[in-house]
Amino acid sequence: MITIAKNIEQLSSRIQRLEHQYERSAASVKLLAVSKRHPVESIIAANKAGIEDFGENYLQEALDKIQHLSSIRVNWHFIGPIQSNKTKAIAENFQWVHSIDRLKIAQRLSGQRESSAAKLNVCVQVKISQEANKSGVELGEAEALCDSIEALPNIQLRGLMAIPAAEPDPNSQRIAFRALAQEYFRLKPRYTQLDTLSMGMSNDFEAAIAEGSTLIRVGTGIFGPRS
Ligand SMILES: *Cc1c(COP(=O)(O)O)cnc(C)c1O
Numbered sequence: 001m002i003t004i005a006k007n008i009e010q011l012s013s014r015i016q017r018l019e020h021q022y023e024r025s026a027a028s029v030k031l032l033a034v035s036k037r038h039p040v041e042s043i044i045a046a047n048k049a050g051i052e053d054f055g056e057n058y059l060q061e062a063l064d065k066i067q068h069l070s071s072i073r074v075n076w077h078f079i080g081p082i083q084s085n086k087t088k089a090i091a092e093n094f095q096w097v098h099s100i101d102r103l104k105i106a107q108r109l110s111g112q113r114e115s116s117a118a119k120l121n122v123c124v125q126v127k128i129s130q131e132a133n134k135s136g137v138e139l140g141e142a143e144a145l146c147d148s149i150e151a152l153p154n155i156q157l158r159g160l161m162a163i164p165a166a167e168p169d170p171n172s173q174r175i176a177f178r179a180l181a182q183e184y185f186r187l188k189p190r191y192t193q194l195d196t197l198s199m200g201m202s203n204d205f206e207a208a209i210a211e212g213s214t215l216i217r218v219g220t221g222i223f224g225p226r227s
Helices: 002-021 040-048 059-068 084-093 103-112 139-150 170-190 205-210
Strands: 030-034 053-056 075-078 096-100 120-127 155-161 196-198 215-218
Touching (some): 002 040, 040 059, 053 059, 059 084, 096 155, 103 120, 103 139, 103 155, 120 139, 120 196, 139 170, 155 170, 170 196, 205 215
Parallel strands (some): 030 053, 030 215, 053 075, 075 096, 120 155
């Protein structure tokens, strides 16, 4: 638990240094703690160390944690692949969804979100590495999906998200992130609430920050290796 607090403190100062180094405004990069396959005790420790946003990939695991932690105020982000039969529980229990890759899922989430609740914040997931098994819309299809999402009543388009192929070379990491960032900055003036560029994980967040990321999703770097 002490390690989690220490990891968060070190990460936060590293983010501050990177914001400065890459001429980003102070506090322009948010830290999302990816808690999948880590126990609720670790989430509590991270929350005590100042983290308010947690990312989960597996619905049942997430629902158990959300129920268990209902007394603490945190924002839950769904960041994993979404099957149609899971949208209702996601619409009812999360504040954010980063992994929208088709209109049908967006329509179901909007239809199943209580209209009296705050809108569900969503990002469109874009494929920026040509790996057959990576989900996400093609870069050229992102705009059309964003337009369709804008018309839905109970979800709010907030940004774009990508998971590029694992790549050890920082320059190649930056080239992949740049493709998403260019699309984000091109679309930003069109959508009033577009403020989130969700890119960067434990092994590539420096490159993501250099290219304009506003939200990095870090699991291992906070909680250690997953079981
Ligand atoms: C697991 C996961 C992360 C965190 O990965 P780490 O390498 O542990 O930081 C970030 N984003 C998504 C979508 C993930 O599935």
